[in-house]
Amino acid sequence: MLYRKYIIIYFCYKTILYIFIGIVNNGMLKKGGSAVYRVIMLMDDPVLERELRSLSVWKTANCFEISENTGCISEGELFGYELIIADTETGLEILQRTRRVKKLRVVLCSREGDFEIARQGIIFGAYDYITLPFDLSQIHSMLTRAENELEVGEIRDMVALEQLKEHFYKRDKGFYSHFQSILQELLAETKELTVLSDKLDRFYRNIRQELSDRYRWLELYIGGICESTPKQPARDLFDLSTEKISSLFTDFCELYPHHNEQLETVISTILNYPESDLRQKTLSAQLHINTTYLSTVFLAQTGIRFVEYINTVKLKRAARLLTNTDLSITEVAQRLGYKDNSYFSRLFTKKFGLTPAKYRMPPNYDFQI
Structure with a gap:
């Protein structure tokens, strides 16, 4: 018993x-089901739409059904579609109009990649951004992600x-x-x-x-x-x-703050290598990302400033080193890139409410002499 x-x-x-x-x-847990999800394409470029419709990926992702565009779709009707693929101008307009009502899965589509469009799309919550020539693996991954989310119901963006x-x-x-x-x-x-x-x-x-x-x-x-x-x-x-x-x-x-796939590589790199040089300029160069773009997108997606997040990661790693190694406080600080011990101690104390020296003491240790 x-x-x-x-x-x-x-x-x-x-x-x-x-x-x-x-x-x-x-909600990336997958479960079975035979639901059909509606897709609408809203594009002024007929060639672009024709290219997209002809992709073989729609045959394998048969749970998505492309609806015919009658040319006159109201804002209310947009909420009836599980996925909206639109040219960049239309897509950004939809995102700006509907973001306060309900988050739609809007995929931006264009002939050529445009950094400014991508930046705006991420800020306003675009689901993805695809360009010619279409990458089948990218689109397949996008549809699989959408299917998984839809199968477990509407998932809140921020928890x-x-x-x-x-x-x-x-x-x-x-x-x-x-x-x-x-x-x-x-x-x-x-x-x-x-x-x-x-x-x-x-x-x-x-x-x-x-x-x-x-x-x-x-x-x-x-x-x-x-x-x-x-x-x-x-x-x-x-x-x-x-x-x-x-x-x-x-x-x-x-x-591991809330973020979209665009930031997954950035956050994974930071978390896997907390003792490396994680300055914004260094990380941007390593991952081939524009520095301004990184800071803007990071704040928009996570709600946390990039520098603030880096300090959080490094200080939590420092706490682990203090309690599980014999490294001196100076060695821990230097290992994590803090050259000024006083600055490191101030940051650490502000984060954990204890100085590094007191933090590494056993629980219930009497600090009185």
Whole structure:
């Protein structure tokens, strides 16, 4: 009976994990279905439209059906289409008119690539930007992404951390209460004995492993959730487990802010190489991106200034190095590109509420002499 209840708790944790990953990835979990999604092409260039319609990709992505353009489509009718492919002028106009009402999947299309159009498209939330000669792999990837999103329902563009916590701990009261009641029964059955929670440790490791498999960079920043739970009263296990899960979600959301595919390479590079030179100019040159474009798009997509995000990543990596290595504070600062120890210490203290020296002390350490 006791073992069965541990198994139930395990699946509770797994459910939380998959909901979380689904939200973070904008619902990229795929499921079966035979729905047909409507596509409309709104282009003044008949040659461009003819080229696009003739692509073989529409035969493989047969869940999308291209509707005929009658030449007079109202703004209200636009919301009935799952994908809108438009020339750049029309597409940008649609995005500007409808962005405050509902986010539409608008793909901008033109004969030649135009940096300014791409920049405006990203700022206003274009779903993608395609140009002649059409790249079949790009269009196939775009349609697959749209299909996955549509199959799991309309996904909000921005998931605030507090909304995420509310989803787990407030809105879904039935699930949370059931989870808590199971733990309370376990506490009664252990008769308040001090236990080493091997099974809860296994749950933590499972969640951590699931996330790490998808986001290899996670180990560079987040520690603790897969480390053994010390011996303690059984009644404290529930508070400890929820605190660890909440902390994991908080750290993850901060490190991996909401963004579109255009920024995936940038953010992945930053997260995988936090100890490298991540100055805006250096990263732009490395990834062949215009410096001004990078800062503008980064702020528009994530809501965070580029420099602020870089400091967050580096400081979280610094925190991990301070608690898991014997490197001196000076060595940690220099390793992350901070040549001025005082400046590094000020940034760190502002971020974590503790100086680097106090941060690396064991928990409950008495700072008084």
